[in-house]
Amino acid sequence: MFRTALRNVFAHKARLLMTVLAVMLGVAFVSGTLVFADTLSNAFRNQSAKSYDDVAVSITSYANTDDAKEEPGLSRKTLDKISAVDGAATVSGRVEGFAGVADPDGKLIGVGWSNKGSNFAPGKDGKDPAYTFTDGSGPVKDDQIALDKESAAKGEYQVGDRVRVATNGPVQEFTLSGVFTTEDGAVNAGGSLVLFDTAVAQKQYLKPGYFESAIVTAAPGADDAKILGAVKPLLPDTAEAQTGQALADQQAKDIEQGLGSLKQILLGFAGIALFVGIFLISNTFTMLVAQRTKEIALMRAVGASRKQITRSVLAEAAVVGLVASVIGFVLGVGLAVGLRSGMAAFEMKTPDGPLILSATPVLAAIGVGVLITMFAAWLPGRRAAKIPPVAAMSSVHAVATTKSLVVRNSIGTAITGLGAAAIVAGASTGGSDGRMYIAVGAFFALVGVIILIPLLSRPVIALVRPLLVGPFGVSGKLAGQNAVRNPRRTGATASALAIGLTLVTGLSVLGITVGTAIDKMTTDNIKADYMVSMANGGDLDQSALTALEKAKGVSAVSPQQDVGLEVAGDGDYVSASAVTPGAIQHVLNVDVVNGDIDSLAKGQIAVAEKTAKGKGWKTGDRVDVIFDDQEKATLTVGAVYKDSEFLSPVLIDTKIVNPHEVRPYIPQIFVKVDGGQTSANEKVLIDALGDNPAITVMDKQDIRNEFGGAINTMLNIMYGLLAMALIIAVLGVVNTLAMSVFERQQEIGMLRAIGLDRRRVKRMVRLEAVVISVFGAVVGIGLGSFLGWAIGETIKSEIPGYALVLPWDRIGIFLVLAALVGVLAALWPARNAARLNMLNAIKTE
Numbered sequence: 001m002f003r004t005a006l007r008n009v010f011a012h013k014a015r016l017l018m019t020v021l022a023v024m025l026g027v028a029f030v031s032g033t034l035v036f037a038d039t040l041s042n043a044f045r046n047q048s049a050k051s052y053d054d055v056a057v058s059i060t061s062y063a064n065t066d067d068a069k070e071e072p073g074l075s076r077k078t079l080d081k082i083s084a085v086d087g088a089a090t091v092s093g094r095v096e097g098f099a100g101v102a103d104p105d106g107k108l109i110g111v112g113w114s115n116k117g118s119n120f121a122p123g124k125d126g127k128d129p130a131y132t133f134t135d136g137s138g139p140v141k142d143d144q145i146a147l148d149k150e151s152a153a154k155g156e157y158q159v160g161d162r163v164r165v166a167t168n169g170p171v172q173e174f175t176l177s178g179v180f181t182t183e184d185g186a187v188n189a190g191g192s193l194v195l196f197d198t199a200v201a202q203k204q205y206l207k208p209g210y211f212e213s214a215i216v217t218a219a220p221g222a223d224d225a226k227i228l229g230a231v232k233p234l235l236p237d238t239a240e241a242q243t244g245q246a247l248a249d250q251q252a253k254d255i256e257q258g259l260g261s262l263k264q265i266l267l268g269f270a271g272i273a274l275f276v277g278i279f280l281i282s283n284t285f286t287m288l289v290a291q292r293t294k295e296i297a298l299m300r301a302v303g304a305s306r307k308q309i310t311r312s313v314l315a316e317a318a319v320v321g322l323v324a325s326v327i328g329f330v331l332g333v334g335l336a337v338g339l340r341s342g343m344a345a346f347e348m349k350t351p352d353g354p355l356i357l358s359a360t361p362v363l364a365a366i367g368v369g370v371l372i373t374m375f376a377a378w379l380p381g382r383r384a385a386k387i388p389p390v391a392a393m394s395s396v397h398a399v400a401t402t403k404s405l406v407v408r409n410s411i412g413t414a415i416t417g418l419g420a421a422a423i424v425a426g427a428s429t430g431g432s433d434g435r436m437y438i439a440v441g442a443f444f445a446l447v448g449v450i451i452l453i454p455l456l457s458r459p460v461i462a463l464v465r466p467l468l469v470g471p472f473g474v475s476g477k478l479a480g481q482n483a484v485r486n487p488r489r490t491g492a493t494a495s496a497l498a499i500g501l502t503l504v505t506g507l508s509v510l511g512i513t514v515g516t517a518i519d520k521m522t523t524d525n526i527k528a529d530y531m532v533s534m535a536n537g538g539d540l541d542q543s544a545l546t547a548l549e550k551a552k553g554v555s556a557v558s559p560q561q562d563v564g565l566e567v568a569g570d571g572d573y574v575s576a577s578a579v580t581p582g583a584i585q586h587v588l589n590v591d592v593v594n595g596d597i598d599s600l601a602k603g604q605i606a607v608a609e610k611t612a613k614g615k616g617w618k619t620g621d622r623v624d625v626i627f628d629d630q631e632k633a634t635l636t637v638g639a640v641y642k643d644s645e646f647l648s649p650v651l652i653d654t655k656i657v658n659p660h661e662v663r664p665y666i667p668q669i670f671v672k673v674d675g676g677q678t679s680a681n682e683k684v685l686i687d688a689l690g691d692n693p694a695i696t697v698m699d700k701q702d703i704r705n706e707f708g709g710a711i712n713t714m715l716n717i718m719y720g721l722l723a724m725a726l727i728i729a730v731l732g733v734v735n736t737l738a739m740s741v742f743e744r745q746q747e748i749g750m751l752r753a754i755g756l757d758r759r760r761v762k763r764m765v766r767l768e769a770v771v772i773s774v775f776g777a778v779v780g781i782g783l784g785s786f787l788g789w790a791i792g793e794t795i796k797s798e799i800p801g802y803a804l805v806l807p808w809d810r811i812g813i814f815l816v817l818a819a820l821v822g823v824l825a826a827l828w829p830a831r832n833a834a835r836l837n838m839l840n841a842i843k844t845e
Contacts, residue, residue, distance in 0.1 A: 020324040023281065025727065026274035027328025027369040032335030033267050034361035039336060043353030045252045047183050054129055055244030056088070056218035057228050061211070063238040073210040074239060082214065085230040087222030092121040092128070093211030095201045098536050099194040100694035101147065102164040102171075103155045108693040110151065113536050114191025115694075116184070117167060119201035120146060129217065131195070135159050136178030139197045145174040151192035152179045165194055166694035167204050168534070169541040274372050275499065281376035285313060306385035313381030317373045325369030329362060409455045416448030423786065427793035434794040442787055446502060449783055453491035453498065458484050460775055468767055475760045478751075479767035483775075490772055493733055497776030497821070498783070501814055504719065505784025506791070512807040513792050517799045522704050524801070525646045528556075528587035528670035529677045530685060531698045540666040544689055548671055551688035553681060556586035556672040562665045563657050565650060567615070568624035568632060574611065576650035578657040578664070587670035590651075591642040595619035599638025600653050606639040611649035627660035645800055733769055733825035748833055758834040765833050769826035770819045777818030781811055 052058070059082075061073040074093060083091040099117025101109045108115070120138035122128050128138055131146075136159035139145050145165060147157060157163055161176045180195070187193050202208050218227055224243045231241050242250075299309065337355065422441025426434040449456075461483050468476030483490055532548065534540055540559075548557045561578035581601035584590060590597050593609055600606060607617055617623065621637045633656075641647070658664055673681045677699045685697050698706060748761060756764075789804055796802035 020320060020327065023274075023321060023324035023369050023373055024328040024331060026271075026372070027325050027365045028331035028335055030267065030274075030368055031329045031332030031361045031365040032339065033332075034364055035333055035355070035357060036336035036339045038356040038358055038361070039340065039353065042356045046353055050183055052244040052248040054217050055215050055247070056222065056224045057216040057231050057241050058244055058247045059214040059216070059231065059235065059239055059241045061213060061236070061239040063236070071210065071236060071238070072207045073212050074214055074236075076209050076211075078234060078236070079211065079214055081234045082216060082231055085216075085227060085234075087219050087227045087230075089217045089219040089222075090123045090129070092123070092130070092215045092217075093119075093198070094121065094213045094215070095119050095198075095205045095211055096213075097201075097205035098167060098534070098538055098694070099192075099196075100166045100535060101151055101155060101192050101194060102166070102693035106164075106691055106693055108166075108535055109154050110191040114186040115536060116186040116191060117165075117194040117196060117201065117205070119198040120195040121198060128195075130184075130215070131180040131182050133178045133180045136176070138180075139174075139177045139195055139200075141177075142197060142200055143174055144177040144197060146178040146180055146195040147176055148184075148187050148193040149179050149181050150187065152176070164693070166692045168538060169204075170543055171690045171692045171694075272499070272503065274368065278372065278376040281317075281373055282380060285317065285377040285380040309385035310378075310381040313377055314374050317377035317381075318370055321370035321373030322366065324373065325366045328369055329365040332361070332365060333357070408451060412448050412451030412455070414448075415444050416452060419443070419445030419448050420786075423790045427790040430794045430797065432794075435791065438787070438790050438794065441790075445783065445786075446499065449498065449779060450491075450495045453495055453779065454487035456779065457487045457490050457494065457775060460778065461771055464771065464774070468771070472763060472767060473760075474756065475763040476767055478764045479771060482764070482768045483771040490775075493772055494776030494779065497733075497773055497818060498780035501777050501780025501818070502784040502787065505781045505811065505814065506787040507719075507784075508807050508810050509785050509788025509805070510791055512810070513788070513802065513805045514795075514799060516805045517802045519704050520801050521645055521799075523700070525589045525644050526587070526670070526700065526703060527589060527672065529673050529699065530671045530682070531703050532669040532671060532685070532689070533667060533696055533698070535694050535696050537667075539664075540669060540695070542664055542666070544692075544695065545666060545669055547688045547690070548669060548685065552684055553674045554671055554685075555674050556583040558583040558587050558670055559654065559664075559666045560646075560648075560668045560670070561654060561657065562648075562667060563650075563652065563661075564628060565652075566626040568626055574615075574650050575648045576605075576652050576657075577648035578654040579651050581653050583672075584651065587672050588646055589644065590647065591644070593640045593642060595637070595639035597639050597641070599636075600651060602638065603653060603656060604636045604638030606641055606651040607637055608643045608647065608649045609640055610643050612637070612640045627657070628662075629660045631660055730821050730825050733773055733822060734828060761834045762830040765830035766823055766826040769822035769829075771822070773818045773822035773825070774815060777815055781814060785811075 059074065063072050073095075076093070079091050079093050082088060096116060096118045098115060100115045103109050120128055120131075120140075122138060122140075126137075131138070133146070134149060136146070145163060147155075147163065152158075155163070157176050157179075159176055159178060162173050163176050164171050164173055166172075174196075182193060184193050196204070199208065202210060206212060216227060216231065218224060224245065228241055228243050235241060300306075333355070419441045422437050423445060424441075426437030426439075426441060428434070429437060461480060465477070465480035468480050470476075472479070532540065532544065545557070545559050548554060558580040559578065563576040563578050565574050565576050566572070567574060579600070581598070584600070585597050590606070592606075595606070597606055605623070607615075612618065617637050617640075619637050619640060623635050623637060624632065625635055626632050635652070635656075641651075643649075654664070671685060673685070675681055682697055682699065689695050689697070696702075752758075752761065785806060792802065792804060
């Protein structure tokens with residue numbers, strides 16, 4: 001029987017190739033994901049270990065820099081004490097913060113959030129062990145900096161050049177003293193690293209004479225644990241220390257966790273591809289079994305048992321699965337290499353390191369590929385074994401019994417109803433619990449619909465059949481009839497497309513709906529022409545606000561300055577924004593319910609409606625508050641306004657808050673300009689800010705993109721990943737049509753004999769493919785829209801103005817693409833059908 005299985009494998013190379021492709025794609029994703037994650041994890045671990053090779057003890061300060069009574073970090077005196085510890089060779093203090101470098105066009109080098117500045121900390125030999133200089137030397141003067149090698153190359157800078165550097169204040173110019181290489185994570189993430197002289201860095205990021213962290217290196221033969229024990233008593237309460245090895249281990253663990261979510265997402269899509277592939281594999285083996293029905297009957301007649309027939313089919317599947325797994329694993333390795341290289345497109349550099357091929361991805365690839373193929377082939381094998389020899393001798397196609405169809409439809413209806421009920425319950429419950437219900441319900445609904453698809457195919461395709469007869473005549477009529485001739489096979493083929501389009505449509509409905517709500521929220525709440533913020537998401541310096549207030553043509557400007565107010569008596573904190581009275585209502589929509597927003601200029605506060613109701617405040621009430629410096633004040637509620645995503649629960653004048661702030665925290669500044677949004681006005685604002693590469697000036701469209709752009713990016717990534725499932729679905733349509741043509745050879749020969757020419761035979765097969773593909777698309781779009789609505793119901797309370805939006809344009813594109821899938825998939829089967837010899841086909845039994 002095993003020899004028979006091998007012979008059958010090699011006898012149907014073309015059709016088995018499609019099965020190999022389906023399994024291969026899913027296995028490639030599984031193995032590629034595992035290899036990619038292992039390789040990346042190993043590279044980061046090695047980088048982490050390498051960066052802490054010479055570190056005996058690492059010290060980090062968690063001091064509150066806003067508390068004037070507390071030391072802001074590690075003092076030079078503390079570091080001197082540590083350097084005297086027995087076994088300590090050197091002690092290097094560090095301070096860090098944001099630093100952005102401009103390229104020759106004035107644009108920021110790097111990705112903003114990972115642009116970093118630090119200090120050059122040379123030892124007695126004049127070298128900093130953390131950096132290797134390839135040109136020049138470290139900065140030792142106030143007007144010098146050093147730059148990492150990649151950023152220097154991007155900016156085309158050489159030693160001696162003047163470089164514009166932005167921190168949180170105005171742009172400054174420095175002389176480039178040197179270029180270095182580093183294993184710093186910020187640079188590897190696509191950012192930049194600027195080294196300042198220690199005194200300059202302390203002044204910019206902390207306080208003269210203080211450091212945020214320190215690195216202790218050990219003398220030859222010294223024990224790291226003993227150094228750690230001696231260092232700990234010397235540290236202030238706001239600092240902690242650990243050995244370099246412990247820190248490296250912790251970072252390795254963090255890296256594993258960080259890559260875990262990416263691995264799960266990729267494996268999820270691999271699972272989808274394999275799930276879709278099951279239908280293609282099952283169809284292929286159904287077709288192969290149908291072609292060998294008489295052969296199987298003969299084997300049964302000469303003594304082969306049902307179990308032997310089933311084992312023969314499973315052995316054939318195992319061989320196919322093994323071949324597909326091996327090829328898929330090789331492709332997966334290539335995919336891992338491609339993913340690693342592709343990260344450069346997002347300006348994310350990964351550490352150098354070897355490709356890791358461990359046993360796990362190899363075993364996973366072979367195990368998944370073989371088991372999935374055997375699982376999908378089991379049912380066709382079981383059906384083949386159950387065909388009585390006499391019946392098989394007289395027919396190449398066993399018709400499903402009425403009882404089996406009734407049982408199938410009853411089970412499908414029950415499972416679909418259960419899934420739909422869970423989805424509706426989840427939509428009603430809302431929140432994370434509701435989404436859990438929906439996830440479970442979606443699984444059952446999808447399985448139930450797949451079971452019911454053969455039943456659904458007849459009425460749905462019957463609706464479109466008249467549309468085929470008019471324009472396409474006999475070919476259209478025959479195509480409609482052929483599409484429902486074998487509902488089970490049609491359903492299995494349509495299921496592959498339905499699964500892919502369920503996910504694509506659900507994501508589209510949810511993404512477009514959320515994006516529209518965010519866009520509307522932005523448009524309804526922002527009156528300003530521009531929003532100014534830092535590229536790294538940090539806070540703006542007070543000088544930026546002053547510069548914008550003085551800029552030509554600016555009619556209104558107000559910051560959104562974050563403030564924390566403690567309500568005296570109950571100890572509760574309320575989030576507040578310090579704003580500019582008289583300007584805030586011109587840059588943001590403040591919908592006043594009671595009182596007057598102009599009362600802000602009188603030293604009063606405005607309170608959001610929900611906060612006022614929760615605290616029992618109303619206009620005219622006096623509220624005792626405590627500022628960050630523990631100073632108390634009594635403020636009067638001058639206005640109550642409707643809650644808004646762009647307004648904090650409390651608004652207060654900046655002039656009242658600033659005397660109590662060590663450094664005002666300003667994440668955004670909103671600006672309204674005479675003449676509205678123009679390139680000239682934008683240039684005025686950029687010039688007023690000193691052409692600072694670290695500061696972004698966004699118009700209204702940029703603001704909408706800032707809040708909604710991430711959704712579009714996510715959708716595009718999802719579409720790309722789900723395209724693999726649709727490719728497998730195309731192979732499924734090819735399989736179904738090939739099997740349909742095989743079963744109807746005699747019929748096609750008769751049609752040719754009575755006058756149906758080759759062109760109309762091709763058209764018949766193509767239309768059949770289009771009908772099946774569009775049917776699957778309709779089912780997927782319907783189920784996907786239902787899931788998109790349900791998930792949206794669980795998050796609408798978190799998004800003001802949320803309202804379901806069906807993206808009809810994209811749904812139309814999905815239907816057109818489904819039809820195109822049918823046309824492309826029909827090319828080979830249609831050609832084969834048209835080339836059948838009439839006489840030979842008529843003689844086919």
